[in-house]
Amino acid sequence: MEDKEIQIGKYKIKVVAKDCIGAASCIAVSPGVFKLDENNKAVFVDGAADEAENILMAAQSCPTKAIVVTDAETGQQVWPD
Numbered sequence: 001m002e003d004k005e006i007q008i009g010k011y012k013i014k015v016v017a018k019d020c021i022g023a024a025s026c027i028a029v030s031p032g033v034f035k036l037d038e039n040n041k042a043v044f045v046d047g048a049a050d051e052a053e054n055i056l057m058a059a060q061s062c063p064t065k066a067i068v069v070t071d072a073e074t075g076q077q078v079w080p081d
């Protein structure tokens with residue numbers, strides 16, 4: 001499965017599909033950005049939007065660290081650190 005990446009505000013966000021176990025904690029934290037697809041993998045909501053810090057919290061809530069957050073300006077990986 002292809003990994004999808006989007007940019008919201010200052011962050012680029014990627015879900016590494018092979019690492020996603022469908023635990024849905026990211027969705028509980030940020031339902032404006034994440035949803036589960038028919039394969040129980042996290043994908044982005046159409047028109048995904050949320051505060052940057054909440055998106056980071058959603059990524060940090062993922063038990064398998066399947067969500068990678070990168071600073072779009074510096075290119076630096078913010079999470080997992």
Ligand code: SF4
Binds near residue numbers: 064
């Ligand atoms: S929290 Fe992680 S494992 Fe759970 S649905 Fe989100 S990306 Fe997948």
